[in-house]
Amino acid sequence: MSFELPKLSYSYDALEPHIDARTMEIHHSKHHAGYTTKLNVAIEGTSYVGQSIETILASELSPGLRNNGGGYYNHCLFWSIISPNGGGRPSGKLADAINSTFGSFEEFKSVFSSAAATQFGSGWAWLCAKNGKLSVCSTPNQDNPLMKSGCGNIPILGIDVWEHAYYLKYQNRRPDYIEAFFNIVDWNEVSRRYSEA
């Protein structure tokens, strides 16, 4: 029983022009595949075999499990919350929670984008939820909010700000990539995750 690289529900070129096909192909078939393989190697023969990735991430982690377990989980989440049919803004309970927490969708976007832009070096920015309450945080490397080092809330939206996620198209222009990301966010999936968090 081991973790598997998830198949994407869209083609590598489906997110053009916001994320280019070559970046998607390398990101999924090389980077995410690498984290998946190394995660399986790291848990082989341990009591982690058969446990959920969320349970693994919440435990005391060796450096290998922290990097590769985080990398596995983070990218699974990332592919699920972007879509060629994404963009726009959320509706329903998530929209209400964003408005009551941040004041407006524009203000949320500003807070989230700032967390992503100012994460020094490689890492992620997150919108998290717990018992309906929203918060924004960022984490270095492949860490995430579920880890002991994290905020303890459940990530429902995340943006990968490692250079491998955007450098081919955007080079050093991380803010342009963050702006483009909002054109492909699948708010239906983020809302679904919000309702479960």
Ligand code: MN
């Ligand atoms: Mn990545």
